[in-house]
Each structure stands twice: as structure tokens, then as C-alpha cells.
Amino acid sequence: MSHPTHSNQSKPTDEAPPGTGKPTPADLRRWRQYLADERAEAAVYRDLAQNRDGEERDILLALAEAEGRHEAHWLQLLGEHAGKPRPASFRSQLLGFLARHFGSVFVLALAQRAEGRSPYAKDPNATDAMAADEQIHEEVVRGLATRGRNRLAGTFRAAVFGANDGLVSNLSLVVGMAASGVASGVVLLSGIAGLLAGAMSMAAGEFVSVRSQRELLAATRPTQITLAAAPNLDLEHNELLLVYLARGMSREAAEHRVAERMGLLNCDCDPSLSLQPELPETEDEHEAVGTAWGAALSSFCFFASGAVVPILPFLFGLTGVPALAVAGVLVGLALLVTGGIVGLLSGTSPLSRGLRQLAIGLGAAAVTYVLGLAFGTVVG
Known part of the structure; x- marks a missing residue:
């Protein structure tokens, strides 16, 4: 996830509605609430990351890092007016509770809706990069939630x-x-x-x-019969080609795969035509169909x-x-x-x-x- 440049990441701390010259009390209250919510959302993603590993963990930590950048923006705008940390909104607190105690797809579904309702696109004090971040975050969380939805x-x-x-x-x-x-x-x-x-x-x-x-x-799942039968096929009437054509390959890719299976491949061919080995698929008992x-x-x-x-x-x-x-x-x-x-x-x-x-x-x-x-x- 790329970081926004300094010119887009923050705005001057004295930015305020025209004619006032300084933030209004309403601005300060709104910024403090944004700050509290960003901190809470970053904590949610970190809590969820503790229950994940591999790619999902990295994605969640990257989301937490992005929320940290947003937190820094509101801290800069508030300056000496930041004051004591205030409670996050009820929605953010609920997300945090669920993430700490359950860490399930329900949390990601709620987080998806939260990201989709971000007010930054209409807030003059939020940068364009922050608004874009929230839109992308919604799609990222949607993707993570989809994995969980498919499993159950x-x-x-x-x-x-x-x-x-x-x-x-x-x-x-x-x-x-x-x-x-x-x-x-x-x-x-x-x-x-x-x-x-x-x-x-x-x-x-x-x-x-x-x-x-x-x-x-x-x-409908392909079998491994092609591996066992290939050595005994008639080279002049090679029906192995029909197998790969029936699976939807182009003729060029199918002929390339036949040559691989028959041990006849000895050329500088397009490497993209060399497909992954046909390994048996591991059946997932929690796929969308269920048991x-x-x-x-x-x-x-x-x-x-x-x-x-x-x-x-x-x-x-x-x-x-x-x-x-x-x-x-x-x-x-x-x-x-x-x-x-x-x-x-x-x-x-x-x-x-x-x-x-x-x-x-x-x-x-x-x-x-x-x-x-x-x-x-x-x-x-």
C-alpha cells in the first residue's frame, strides 16, 4: 500500500472555514471524534491481525498503518487543542469488542459498512488522499469478508x-x-x-x-488420468489434445501442454503456455457448498x-x-x-x-x- 506524499497527507494546522482565521469549537469537536475513531479502527485491525497469519495478517496490519496516518493528520490539525483522548463512537467501540472477543467475519462485515460510510469525502478538512484511502479500505475489507463468507x-x-x-x-x-x-x-x-x-x-x-x-x-473436476495414460498414447492419433481443448484451452496452449505430457517439448516456447502442474485439489470442507x-x-x-x-x-x-x-x-x-x-x-x-x-x-x-x-x- 503506497503512502501519500507529504503535500497530500496533511493540511496546514490553521486551515479553517473562511473568515474565522482559526478552528471553530465545532471543528475541534469533529476532529477529536475523527481522531478517536481512527485510533479505535486501527486497534480493530491490529486485533483482527492477531487471529490471522500470512497474507491476511499483512493486509490487516497495512490497514491499521493507514488508519495511523489518518490519526496523524487529525493530530496535526488539532495541535495544542488535541486534549485528552476521548471515547470512540459506539460503532467503533462495538467493533473493537467484537474483534477482541470473536475476530470473526461479523467484525469484517461491520468494518466494511463503517469504511463505506466514511464522511471524509465531504469534509473540507480531510485530504483527498484520506477520502480515497477509505474508499479503497472498503474494497479491501470486502475482499477479506468475502473469504470468511465463503467459508461459512x-x-x-x-x-x-x-x-x-x-x-x-x-x-x-x-x-x-x-x-x-x-x-x-x-x-x-x-x-x-x-x-x-x-x-x-x-x-x-x-x-x-x-x-x-x-x-x-x-x-466436473479434472482427474489425473492424463498423467498415467500419456506415455501409451498413439502419437499419430493423440487424443490427449482433445482433453485440453475440452477443458477450454486454446489450441496453441493445448498443443504445448500435450508436448509437455508426452516428453516431446524441446524448444524455446512462450513460458506463459507452461501451465502449473495438475495437482489434486485439496477439498475444503468449508467451501461455499458446505457439507x-x-x-x-x-x-x-x-x-x-x-x-x-x-x-x-x-x-x-x-x-x-x-x-x-x-x-x-x-x-x-x-x-x-x-x-x-x-x-x-x-x-x-x-x-x-x-x-x-x-x-x-x-x-x-x-x-x-x-x-x-x-x-x-x-x-x-
């Missing part, structure tokens, strides 16, 4: 979808049954049956889905954990409208949480995603309630 995407997808399906489907079932006029005991039994049936169905479906997808990917058993278990547990929420009021003895109201509130809170987690990990607004989940879930329950009323009226 398969099992996490099953977990979130399982919990959401359990919440929505069992609330809809309970509400529809209650609206039809049946006894509360029947509603409770229906909810328990829906929990067990749905959890087993979700687990079986996820197992088959993920296992099938992994088998499909395994079927079949992991997806099935996550789906079962999280569907059950979601589906139990709507029947909790009935388990504790509530009946009628009070039970439905409590169930709706509990499910609504759970939908906000699951939606917020999805928004957090996807780098979007947790609130908007939570509200979207809430609207979908309660909307489905409302439709089922109306259908239950209509069914109860017809049967009655």
Missing part, C-alpha cells in the same frame, strides 16, 4: 433459511389452525407436528441438495429452534387471542434478528433486512389467518 456460506445458509422457515411456517400453521376455531390443545399438537415434520423435511432436503451439488462439482451432514444438521436444529417459538405461548398455558399475540411478537423479534444477521453478513443494512424478514413473515401469517377464518366459517 453453505452451513450458514442452511441455518438461516431453516430458522426463518421454522418461524414463518409454524406461525402460519398455528395462526391458521387457531383462526379456524379448533381447541388450543389441537393448535399445540398441530404446532408440534409441524415442528417435527418440517425439521425432518428440511434436514433431508438439505442433505440431498448439498450432497448432490458436491457430487456434481466432483464430477451434506453439516447442512442437514444445521437445517434441522435451526428449523426446530425457529418452529418452537410460535408454540411457546401454548406450551406455557396461554390460549386464544393472547397466545396468538404473544406468538406474533416473539416471532417478529426473531425475524428481525435473523434478517439483521443476513444483512450484516451481506454488507447491507441490518435494519432494512430485518424489517423485510418481518414483513414477509407476518404477511404470510396474516394470509393464513384469513384463510383459517374462511375455512372455519365454511366448515362451521
Whole structure:
């Protein structure tokens, strides 16, 4: 990461709004807050680096170094007005706490959003280099967060979808049954049956889905048969060329690779045509597809954990409208949480995603309630 030149790194300490000749109290307060946040963000990246190694560690330390340059800029502007260190914003403090105690992809997702909301582009006292730094930082953190998202995407997808399906489907079932006029005991039994049936169905479906997808990917992965068969191929009808053409190589690159495999290469050829050896790929059990058993278990547990929420009021003895109201509130809170987690990990607004989940879930329950009323009226 290149360092900005001195002319772009800082501005004169006496820079202030026209006509004042010196920083206003509002300027000083804003600069002190920037200073505190830069220190906190640098600490976050250093804390995250402690749990990483290799390239990721180097990237995080470079980000911390860049935040240190920004800190120096605000210190220079503040000069003798720097005063005692003030607390960082709540967002920065939360990031620091998560980085120290968890160091997970959630922290990087939050950091990505924080970098994307940097005010430096509109602040006249921040340099253009600092504003550009923050834009680049967002992309850097996005890349780091993407690695983590890919590692947990398969099992996490099953977990979130399982919990959401359990919440929505069992609330809809309970509400529809209650609206039809049946006894509360029947509603409770229906909810328990829906929990067990749905959890087993979700687990079986996820197992088959993920296992099938992994088998499909395994079927498309190149094998090492070319290494074993190459010495025995007919040189006049060399079908090894077809193998590499089918894998998408250009004819020139394919012919070059055939010559390598057949031991016929003895020329000053373009070195870019010499591809890396075809080594077996190490299977990563935490790739985006996930494992079949992991997806099935996550789906079962999280569907059950979601589906139990709507029947909790009935388990504790509530009946009628009070039970439905409590169930709706509990499910609504759970939908906000699951939606917020999805928004957090996807780098979007947790609130908007939570509200979207809430609207979908309660909307489905409302439709089922109306259908239950209509069914109860017809049967009655």
C-alpha cells in the first residue's frame, strides 16, 4: 500500500472555514471524534491481525498503518487543542469488542459498512488522499469478508433459511389452525407436528441438495488420468489434445501442454503456455457448498429452534387471542434478528433486512389467518 506524499497527507494546522482565521469549537469537536475513531479502527485491525497469519495478517496490519496516518493528520490539525483522548463512537467501540472477543467475519462485515460510510469525502478538512484511502479500505475489507463468507456460506445458509422457515411456517400453521376455531390443545399438537415434520423435511432436503451439488462439482473436476495414460498414447492419433481443448484451452496452449505430457517439448516456447502442474485439489470442507451432514444438521436444529417459538405461548398455558399475540411478537423479534444477521453478513443494512424478514413473515401469517377464518366459517 503506497503512502501519500507529504503535500497530500496533511493540511496546514490553521486551515479553517473562511473568515474565522482559526478552528471553530465545532471543528475541534469533529476532529477529536475523527481522531478517536481512527485510533479505535486501527486497534480493530491490529486485533483482527492477531487471529490471522500470512497474507491476511499483512493486509490487516497495512490497514491499521493507514488508519495511523489518518490519526496523524487529525493530530496535526488539532495541535495544542488535541486534549485528552476521548471515547470512540459506539460503532467503533462495538467493533473493537467484537474483534477482541470473536475476530470473526461479523467484525469484517461491520468494518466494511463503517469504511463505506466514511464522511471524509465531504469534509473540507480531510485530504483527498484520506477520502480515497477509505474508499479503497472498503474494497479491501470486502475482499477479506468475502473469504470468511465463503467459508461459512453453505452451513450458514442452511441455518438461516431453516430458522426463518421454522418461524414463518409454524406461525402460519398455528395462526391458521387457531383462526379456524379448533381447541388450543389441537393448535399445540398441530404446532408440534409441524415442528417435527418440517425439521425432518428440511434436514433431508438439505442433505440431498448439498450432497448432490458436491457430487456434481466432483464430477466436473479434472482427474489425473492424463498423467498415467500419456506415455501409451498413439502419437499419430493423440487424443490427449482433445482433453485440453475440452477443458477450454486454446489450441496453441493445448498443443504445448500435450508436448509437455508426452516428453516431446524441446524448444524455446512462450513460458506463459507452461501451465502449473495438475495437482489434486485439496477439498475444503468449508467451501461455499458446505457439507451434506453439516447442512442437514444445521437445517434441522435451526428449523426446530425457529418452529418452537410460535408454540411457546401454548406450551406455557396461554390460549386464544393472547397466545396468538404473544406468538406474533416473539416471532417478529426473531425475524428481525435473523434478517439483521443476513444483512450484516451481506454488507447491507441490518435494519432494512430485518424489517423485510418481518414483513414477509407476518404477511404470510396474516394470509393464513384469513384463510383459517374462511375455512372455519365454511366448515362451521
